[in-house]
Amino acid sequence: MEHVSVPPLSRVAVCGGTHGNEMSGVYIVREMQRQKLEKAESVSITTVLSNPRAVEACRRYIETDLNRCFTDALLSTPITDSTSYELRRAQELNAQLGPKGSEEAVDLLLDLHNTTANMGLSFIFYSLDWITLHIYKYIQTKLTSMPVRVIQLDIPISEAYSLESVGKHGFAIEVGPQPTGVLRADIFNAMKEALDLTIEWLQKFNSGITFGGGEVEAYVLVKSVDYPRDPMTGELTAAIHPQLQDNDFKLLRPGDPIFQSFSGETVKHEGEELYPFFINECAYYEKKVAFHLARKVTLTFPSINVKRD
């Protein structure tokens, strides 16, 4: 692969509390603000508590999921009296950290999330981005306290709905398992380490170090599976099967149990072999997602260094 040169990455935004009950990011951002951590060598850092009202209420959101508000269409919707708190906030964040797709946007936007699923530390990003893959590779090599994986959602950037799409480059760090509303030190420590390693990588990159190319395994979202539900009431009639629970990223084969109904029957996986993730994520009950399924691919990325003017 060709070698790539990219302008310096000097302006970084670190966001937490995009979902108000995912506590690691909330406390990491608050601690950075308390320490007035605004500059690390060549990197200037903006810290943002994305949804302060949801953080205050310790809920995912107040009116609508903030992290589904960052499509081009929603960001350009005029504000009216009936506009939700979160869409207003999305447009404010877009003005502060973007505008999305513009030269003024921050160079890198990191959004800090937790999941109740047993996913370890996952990078989530949209279309192929060499910066993200290099940072991912750097963290994966150095962080040893839990598995580190990367998930690609193959969505055009205009339709990308989450906060990290506002930066020139961006990704979400998703760490679990952690219950909503709970702060676990092990999860906090892993997220903090990933953040520190990201800033360390940016400093090295800005200083002129060339990072060699290579390849990584990535999980590409294929489809989602909902819970079995009562057709009349929409209520669940089954839970994730104990043999699937906590087994995120373990290959699911046809015939493997996926649900246990409340009356005791087992529902089995049908169709192709795929990798489940976000298994039993708290916030996805209302989104009708019991788990996602992914295909594993190998992504090749080029060597990279900073382009000076």
Add this chain to the structure above:
Amino acid sequence: MEHVSVPPLSRVAVCGGTHGNEMSGVYIVREMQRQKLEKAESVSITTVLSNPRAVEACRRYIETDLNRCFTDALLSTPITDSTSYELRRAQELNAQLGPKGSEEAVDLLLDLHNTTANMGLSFIFYSLDWITLHIYKYIQTKLTSMPVRVIQLDIPISEAYSLESVGKHGFAIEVGPQPTGVLRADIFNAMKEALDLTIEWLQKFNSGITFGGGEVEAYVLVKSVDYPRDPMTGELTAAIHPQLQDNDFKLLRPGDPIFQSFSGETVKHEGEELYPFFINECAYYEKKVAFHLARKVTLTFPSINVKRD
């Protein structure tokens, strides 16, 4: 110890959703209602979804914690326009299943709860009650999927604030770890097994079987410990230490780490050796409880059988 004879225990109430985001009880009660399970031999069963509005919203409560509303004082407070939804509901439940302390009250009230703490299956009850201890012993002997323990809150029944105090006998079953808003099959299965064993014990008791006396180890609440907080803002400055997290009921000795501050310092336990439980329970952040501490005691209970008129 003397032998004890007790009138038949024919009327049982099984309550779930007293906290609307503790999902095992919600789904167990719904499934019992779907199956119209109202009678099991000599035992008539009333199933109750205690806080339907909180269940609907998937929150612990709407205005105030329902499971702190069952003191004699609150149950006799006149209803006004400003009375909270939960206190109204508490008085309704007291009318339906009690009144507390009266002859009309159900014979046994079981309230189903979850915790985010790694507590296995815990019985929680107020003052000494041979029925509760016998049922506990029965379940402890038969349930093998997780540790089974009993916790005594030494509070006079008039000041007992939780729903189970409305029955002639009563206890809460608290099963974890499970995130709020999430249903895990392993936790559901353990709670369902404990409930089935309780009803099995009641049938045997009502049929005239004598249960021998014995002793059990119990944990008696001594005190609670709050998180370190910023004195100005009240915000946390530390998380539960990784060496304490998930180690409920493991003896805590002076010098053992209990908190890890966000800037990295360790806070250690001071004072006597005690047993921690409800470590990092989600709902207790607002109650200013990082964990409870208990003393372990041995309770002796007499043999028991049914008293016929």
